[in-house]
Amino acid sequence: MKRLWTALLLLTVLLGGSLSSAIRLEQFAAGLDTGLRQTDVLALSGDPEAIPALRRLLADWEAQSAWLHVTLRHGDIDEIRSGLEEALRLLELGRKEDCSAASARIRCQLRLLARMEQLRWENLF
Amino acid sequence: MVIALLRTVVLYLVIIVGIRLLGKRQIGELEPSELVLALIIADLAAVPMQDLGIPLLAGIVPILTLLCLTTLISVLNLRSVRFRALLCGRPSIVVADGVIVERELRRNRLTLDELAEELRLKGCADLSTIRYAILETNGQLSVLLRTEDQPPTARQLGRKPEDPGLPLPVIDDGRVIDRNLSARGLSREWLRRRLAEHEVRDPRDVFLLTVDELGGVYFLKKEGGS
Numbered sequence: 001m002k003r004l005w006t007a008l009l010l011l012t013v014l015l016g017g018s019l020s021s022a023i024r025l026e027q028f029a030a031g032l033d034t035g036l037r038q039t040d041v042l043a044l045s046g047d048p049e050a051i052p053a054l055r056r057l058l059a060d061w062e063a064q065s066a067w068l069h070v071t072l073r074h075g076d077i078d079e080i081r082s083g084l085e086e087a088l089r090l091l092e093l094g095r096k097e098d099c100s101a102a103s104a105r106i107r108c109q110l111r112l113l114a115r116m117e118q119l120r121w122e123n124l125f
Numbered sequence: 126m127v128i129a130l131l132r133t134v135v136l137y138l139v140i141i142v143g144i145r146l147l148g149k150r151q152i153g154e155l156e157p158s159e160l161v162l163a164l165i166i167a168d169l170a171a172v173p174m175q176d177l178g179i180p181l182l183a184g185i186v187p188i189l190t191l192l193c194l195t196t197l198i199s200v201l202n203l204r205s206v207r208f209r210a211l212l213c214g215r216p217s218i219v220v221a222d223g224v225i226v227e228r229e230l231r232r233n234r235l236t237l238d239e240l241a242e243e244l245r246l247k248g249c250a251d252l253s254t255i256r257y258a259i260l261e262t263n264g265q266l267s268v269l270l271r272t273e274d275q276p277p278t279a280r281q282l283g284r285k286p287e288d289p290g291l292p293l294p295v296i297d298d299g300r301v302i303d304r305n306l307s308a309r310g311l312s313r314e315w316l317r318r319r320l321a322e323h324e325v326r327d328p329r330d331v332f333l334l335t336v337d338e339l340g341g342v343y344f345l346k347k348e349g350g351s
Contacts, residue, residue: 117127
């Protein structure tokens, strides 16, 4: 019976851990998406606050990089990271429209990444 | 990650059902759940090992899930006869009283040639000597001969042969195993005398020397020894 309970407990821990990771990813992606939208509005209106705001988003991404690398495919993570750096550089160069396009691409990648990890039928099959 | 976990559960169950439907012949010596575990676990470990772009956790979570599921299934197997029959099937009697049970052969998709081959492997060429031949749930064939066709045992012959017990290696590839020597109540001096009987001075020239519980010695000198 001890083996049975240990296996059940471990399965529950694995299920709980992976579910909480999926929820955390969804919330993190949603927060980043909102931040990118706000930065986009600031950038297009010529507000100089846009650059530090985008730097903060990049720092937020970096702060979660260990967890993201442990749970997600490294290629997907690296793509978003390089997209954020590209958007920042475009903004620093004053290319607001290009930065907006890059930001839209990152938001799309984030949505897809978060959706891929959610507990849905289409993901299961 | 939760998708990887649930996919593992779904695939594990699908493959178990598939293996179960394939029948006993495909299984070999493993039970269906053990075979499925052996089939999947190696691949799961190899993918994150080779592809550095995939997190290690993507391999570890499904492997742990599989181990948990196998543990659950093995516990359920122990506790429920019905579950065990469902998962592993029941043994099939393919020969009864020297007569082949055709229905069971068809049900297990076993041809006559294959049955004859299995019986020959068991050293049984004459069907009339067989009381029962049973296809076990692990795919192996058990053959029970009629009483009159079974080789007589020492007890049936009214004899009491001495039981030499387990032979312990005292010299293994030139190395003296003192633990086994003392387990048999023997000394290095006894060993030296034994070696001298075989005209050997150094234990390193001996490949194998065993001593059974009756003191019987098996001696094998090393090839090319002095």
